[in-house]
Amino acid sequence: MTPSRVAFAAILGKDLRSELRTLQSLPAMALFAITTFVIFRFGLDRTHLSGSLAAGVLWATLLFAAVLGINRLFVAEREEGGFDAIRLAPIDRSVLFTAKVTALLVYLLALELIAVPVFALFFLDSPAALGPLVSVLLLADFGLAATGTLISSMAVNSRARDLLVPLVLLPLVVPLMIAATGATEPLMAVGGPGYHRFGTWLMVLGLYDLIFALVGYAVFDFLLED
């Protein structure tokens, strides 16, 4: 039995390397996010956003951009026989889950590294909100990565992969979005960031992350059986 740490590093390294070489997901996600911001700029006809509107635009865009990446997360495993290889390999199968969650987390962070500054440039008066926003982004990304990996691994083996991911994922992440926008809204208030119920929302995000990481870890084995 290969130690889980080695297997984890191998799978994660394989994912990141193949993404770096093919650039299949990340550029598309970033481009989608930026285009969506432009559409919001004209759809809402505002040059400045604040409060709940800013939080909503930011999180809706990030979520839909994330769906693009989540859709493609297991495509290589499915089409190139990666699932069979994982089944044959003498490793704990849950390692695939943790490695994929980490890979998706890296994609999401890379996406936000591009999309959030662009958002601030387009819509925000001052970048003061971006500092505390990092904690919200990290916690929400982790929850999104855990649920996204779980749903993606289920959808990839079905006939309607591209359809199922948004269909099942969106209702599942509604609590996550409620908490993330709730925490972001006071940060982007007019006249500098506020912290109304900020800690409470971070706790809800943490609880969501914990529950879905545990559920995903517990049930993932059954998705690989064949």
Next chain:
Amino acid sequence: MYGKGLKPLSIATVAMLVVALSLVFFYAPLDADQGFIQKIFYIHVPLATVALIGFIVGGLFAIAHLRTGNSSWDAYSYVSIHISVIFGVAVLITGAIWAKASWGHWWVWNEPTLVSFLIVFLLYCTYYPFRYAIEDREQQARYASVFAVTAGAFVPLNFLAVRMAQSLVHPRVFATSNGGLPGSMMLTFLCCLAAVALLWTTLVKFELAAKSASGQVKRLRRAIGAPGSGSTSRIAPEVS
């Protein structure tokens, strides 16, 4: 085997429903504030409670399916979720009627219980296309169980998040100090809850029995080589 005990259970359900409804209309006092429309509470709240518990029960059956690999647990899980979704439609309709009568709007967005129920309902609606999209029966059962477990964990979490996000307009019937409900209303409510829970159990058993019977008929037809044995549901699990 699923048909066993169905008759006494159905009779008990009908009797309990009659008792509960007569209590609602002839025993429970009129609400001082809302008047007659408040009576819908005796149907709406039990339906919602039973539907949510049914979703969680479906998740528990799914856990049993994943642990044992016995596909009849999957059938239990599927039917529990199926009946609960149907109850969910009734909850949304009765809730809208009640909201129109007491708040003046069919739908109120800043109302946590309404919104969280809608989100849970939407999530469980995706159970069907999800199941339908997987062809292999065994894999379908396993994936559906994984979905049911995940969604079952989602139900309480969703209520927490939505409740925190919003105001408290919905009547907190049991949360107010000194009990809230007077004794006669409480008794009526508990009878209604029992009646709706019995109704849920009966419907689940009926659907299981129907699925089991049609599965047996199909097998027998196949055994004697009769034509027209096709056209089965591809979504629903087969019950042996």
